[in-house]
Amino acid sequence: MTLAAVTLSHSPLMDFSEPGPGVRDRVEAAFADARAFIEAFAPDVVVLFGPDHYNGFLYDLMPPFCVGRAAQAIGDYRTAKGTVLVDHDAAAVIAEKVLDAGIDIAISESMYVDHGFVQPLQVLFGGIDRIPVVPVFINCVAVPLGPVRRVRLLGEAIGRAAGALNRRVLVVGSGGLSHDPPLPMLAGASPEVAARLISTGRHLTPQQRADRERRVIEAGRAYAAGRLTVAPLNPEWDRRLLDILAGGDLTELDAWTPDSFAAQAGHSSHEARTSIAAYAALSTQGPYDTVSSFYEEIPDWIAGFAVTTAQTR
Numbered sequence: 001m002t003l004a005a006v007t008l009s010h011s012p013l014m015d016f017s018e019p020g021p022g023v024r025d026r027v028e029a030a031f032a033d034a035r036a037f038i039e040a041f042a043p044d045v046v047v048l049f050g051p052d053h054y055n056g057f058l059y060d061l062m063p064p065f066c067v068g069r070a071a072q073a074i075g076d077y078r079t080a081k082g083t084v085l086v087d088h089d090a091a092a093v094i095a096e097k098v099l100d101a102g103i104d105i106a107i108s109e110s111m112y113v114d115h116g117f118v119q120p121l122q123v124l125f126g127g128i129d130r131i132p133v134v135p136v137f138i139n140c141v142a143v144p145l146g147p148v149r150r151v152r153l154l155g156e157a158i159g160r161a162a163g164a165l166n167r168r169v170l171v172v173g174s175g176g177l178s179h180d181p182p183l184p185m186l187a188g189a190s191p192e193v194a195a196r197l198i199s200t201g202r203h204l205t206p207q208q209r210a211d212r213e214r215r216v217i218e219a220g221r222a223y224a225a226g227r228l229t230v231a232p233l234n235p236e237w238d239r240r241l242l243d244i245l246a247g248g249d250l251t252e253l254d255a256w257t258p259d260s261f262a263a264q265a266g267h268s269s270h271e272a273r274t275s276i277a278a279y280a281a282l283s284t285q286g287p288y289d290t291v292s293s294f295y296e297e298i299p300d301w302i303a304g305f306a307v308t309t310a311q312t313r
């Protein structure tokens, strides 16, 4: 077995908002299960599928997918800041093989990553410099989004490339299921917000960064208190998606349109693309089984929150 998979939700509110009784303990137990799974698998390298929240990838140049051959963590929401330990050679080989397979992937020698990449590295490994990583950005917020089929094919191409590395590769998908946190959209944005989404958001001043984070944290509290109306969490949709991922036939998801994601599960449900890619990568190594699967609706973190682990038979 050369590949194994972990998927987990992230939330900028995790360090700022205390959910209902017992919730944090149950989430921590699921994280502990994932860490034990990883310890038993003993990966040499991690391929990490993650989104971005208009911090590193903006509308001045928004690729659907990008492999980072080097990466800097921006340190938002109290997450680690600095150089991510990226396996440059593995990233280069994977990017080449994915291009050979007909998937047009961008590459970056200086990828900026936010909490979407850093939280899973901290939760699963204790930091951004503990294990070599190949970060793979998947656009999950900036419309227009391509079809889910392309995400599956990206995952499969990466799985084949990673399988050929002759190393033990853990694929990780970082992103929530149903959720609709306050994220601006370019259509209808004020000139100031539009400028941020197009280019200025990459280099905020500390004050701008703090203001932006404070707005999101306050919105999270308002949502949990019923004072903010966004698309509700959709546990039925989440469980259906988790069932399909566990079942092994991901082609069923090809029929799920981007519009249906947003309509049924909120705009940020597109982050489930990272899980789809991770499971698609694993599927290239043969039939697989889910080893652990945690799911809970967590309104205080505006998250249909899941943690899953899976390995080939």
Ligand SMILES: O=C(O)CCC(=O)/C=C/C=C(\O)C(=O)O
Pocket (backbone or CB within 6 Å): 010, 011, 012, 053, 054, 116, 175, 176, 179, 181, 182, 183, 184, 212, 216, 268, 271, 302, 303
């Ligand atoms: O204010 C902004 O533009 C960004 C807000 C933000 O970073 C929200 C992030 C939400 C998640 O990562 C999530 O719920 O998955």
Ligand SMILES: [Fe+2]
Pocket (backbone or CB within 6 Å): 010, 051, 053, 116, 175, 176, 268, 271
């Ligand atoms: Fe996110």
